[in-house]
Amino acid sequence: MKRTRSVHxxxxxxxxxNPEGVxxxxxxxQCDRVLGSLWKLRLGEVYRVLDGLARDGLIEQAELEAGSxxxxxxxxxxxxxxxxxxxxxxxxxxxxxxxxxxxxxLLFAGQERMRDVLLLIDQQREAYLRELHLLGVQRRRLRxxxxxxxxxxxxxxxxxxxxxxxxxxxxxVAHKLKERIAA
Numbered sequence: 001m002k003r004t005r006s007v008h009x010x011x012x013x014x015x016x017x018n019p020e021g022v023x024x025x026x027x028x029x030q031c032d033r034v035l036g037s038l039w040k041l042r043l044g045e046v047y048r049v050l051d052g053l054a055r056d057g058l059i060e061q062a063e064l065e066a067g068s069x070x071x072x073x074x075x076x077x078x079x080x081x082x083x084x085x086x087x088x089x090x091x092x093x094x095x096x097x098x099x100x101x102x103x104x105x106l107l108f109a110g111q112e113r114m115r116d117v118l119l120l121i122d123q124q125r126e127a128y129l130r131e132l133h134l135l136g137v138q139r140r141r142l143r144x145x146x147x148x149x150x151x152x153x154x155x156x157x158x159x160x161x162x163x164x165x166x167x168x169x170x171x172x173v174a175h176k177l178k179e180r181i182a183a
Contacts, residue, residue, distance in 0.1 A: 014027055020062065021108050027137050102124050118178070132160065
């Protein structure tokens with residue numbers, strides 16, 4: 001499943017939780033609260049998706065807030081049916097571990113560049129450690145939230161397990177590269 005489809009339905013889901021309507025900036029804020037560091041949504045991306053959802057008839061403009069020029073959006077009946085169908089259909093995405101930048105670099109680095117690749121692995125490891133830290137921050141924020149965060153906590157668990165698996169893989173690659181360089 002492409003990110004755009006996931007973002008499409010994530011935003012539609014958050015709009016559905018605002019029956020009175022929600023404007024783009026508030027929608028992004030709510031997504032940040034629900035999705036935290038799992039997804040980073042830019043405001044421009046939010047508005048592009050909102051335009052597409054409106055064009056497809058899944059959301060509509062609600063009455064404007066008194067004295068406000070902001071557009072408010074709310075889900076339509078067609079949008080509710082689409083969201084429900086999406087929620088109940090089997091996921092279509094599959095793990096794509098070899099589609100990461102480091103894998104391509106490993107493929108084409110050549111034997112003479114293996115020491116340089118080890119430095120890249122260290123840098124990638126640091127990036128994953130920062131991500132683990134951010135997931136920990138997000139988890140602590142959830143503990144203080146006033147809403148039910150059970151599902152978001154499950155998502156953080158999954159993200160953390162994925163990052164830890166990537167770290168294990170990086171350690172394995174580094175170990176094998178060092179053995180090869182030494183040989």
